[in-house]
Amino acid sequence: MYASYKNLKIEVKFQGQHVAKSPYILKGPVYHENCDCPLEDSAAWLREMNCPETITQIQRDLAHFPTVDPEKIAAEIPKRFGQRQSLCHYTLKDNKVYIKTHGEHVGFRIFMDAILLSLTRKVKMPDVEFFVNLGDWPLEKKKSSSHIHPIFSWCGSTDSKDIVMPTYDLTDSVLETMGRVSLDMMSVQANTGPPWESKNSTAVWRGRDSRKERLELVKLSRKHPELIDAAFTNFFFFKHDESLYGPLVKHISFFDFFKHKYQINVDGTVAAYRLPYLLVGDSVVLKQDSIYYEHFYNELQPWKHYIPVKSNLSDLLEKLQWAKDHDEEAKKIAKTGQEFARNNLMGDDIFCYYFKLFQEYASLQVSEPQIREGMKRVEPQTEDDLFPCTCHRKKVTRADLLTHVRTKDEL
Structure with missing residues (x-):
């Protein structure tokens, strides 16, 4: 939302009639995204958000770390990784965000900065480093x-022990829904194409050449165009093979993917971050087996939420033929996958995951997080004169009142 409201009424209608127990009345105040009005009681926030008590992937990741020593990691991690990798060292202290970057290519910090600032505007975050x-x-x-x-x-992998967060792509789509992003979990559900029976019965894939198996997929498409429509939209990693696997094709709208019954999900450099959007559509996903995973992969079940395919794609044609021969079962898998995405990968789920992750991690710290030498505060967004934020949880100062009066006079 761009503005805050004292109360909010949401109507959901189909052909002019209320559906799904509409209308919904939200007793306010309901604050807009950039309003800095954190709830001090984090337990109350978790209840209001219906966050789960525990999240299996978080427990699995943190099991490698019985305790965390902020002093030790602050000294050791930059020495071990800081020269060759791109890292951000964060401290959350008194609900303020501080950062020090390591490495040359740190532009992607904007995604982490954004979710941390968003969380601190909503709830009192634990002190954590x-x-x-x-x-x-x-x-x-x-x-x-x-x-x-x-x-x-x-992104995680079966041969690593990193602590996995929701991807920057999915996180950004949550924060920018109805904003600057054109692809998010809500817009996909509004653009799922024709009903199942009217969808094209070929499998579809578009992307760049970021993994060898993607080359194999395009090769399969050449041999079996009646089954697979796969092509590259960009060459970068295998430019010397462009004559073999080209020509390049124009990008198509992601929503046009759902004109097809079958979606193929193949790794790129790591996990293909499009999987949440494929699942929440109403096509069935054929997912390549992989050592890489996003934060939710371990909750997915093959043959329930997606059709599994061997990592080398050697059984892709067989699995596609199975889907064609078992249309109702494939349709059911598509529906179950969509329900999983709706129940686990929406905005509230992403906020819950981040908060629970930082809360659990903070509880492992053996000393207080510190604002380290060289850290700078990640500055919050400045107040928007057009959509001011009046937080009922904060004491209103005389300066706040004068600012509010001055803003009204200017308008």
Whole structure:
């Protein structure tokens, strides 16, 4: 939302009639996204958000770290990773965000800055100190658990011990829904194309050449165009093979994917971050087996939420033929996958995941997080004169009143 409201009424209608127990009345105040009005009682916030008591992936990731020593990691992680990797060292203290960057390519910090600021505007965050990996690949690959370091990453793998967060792509789509992003979990559900029976019965895929198996997929499409429509929209990694796997095709709208019954999900450099959007559509996903995973993959079940395909795609044609021969079962898998995404990958789920992750991690700290030398505060967004924020949880000062009066006079 761009503005705050004392109360909010939401109507959901179909052909002019209320549906799904509409209308909904939200007793306010209801604050807009950039309104700095955190709830001090985090337990109450968790209840209001219906956050789960525990999240299995968080428990699994943190099991490698019985305790966390902020002093130790502040000294050791930059020495071990700081020269070769791109990292952000964050401290949350008194609900303010502080950062120090390490490495050359740190532009992706904007995504982490954004979710941390968003959380601190909504709820009192625990004091916590941690490192975020801004690169694609997980970093902590030591086999011994005795000398590993806690690194927060957007992607995990079966051969690493990084602490997994929701991807920057999914997180950004949550924060920018109805904003600057064109693809988010809500817009996909409004653009799922024709009903199942009217969808095209070929599998569809578009993307860039960021993994060898993607080359194999395009090759399969050439041999079996009646089954697969796969093509590259960009060449970068295998430019020398462009004559073999080209020509490039124009981008198509992501929503046009759902004109097809079958969606193929193949890894890129790491996990393909499009999977949440594919699941929440109403096509069935054929997902490649992979060592890489996002924060929710371990909750997915093959043959229930998606159709599994071997990592080398050797059984892709067989699985596609199965889907064609078992249309109702494939349709049911598509529906179950969509329900999973609706129940686990929406905005409230992402906020819950981040808060629970930082809360659980903070409880492992053996000393107080510190604002380290070289850290700078991540500045919150300045007050919007057009949509002011009057927080009922904060004491209104005389200066606040004067500012509010001056703003009204200017308008």
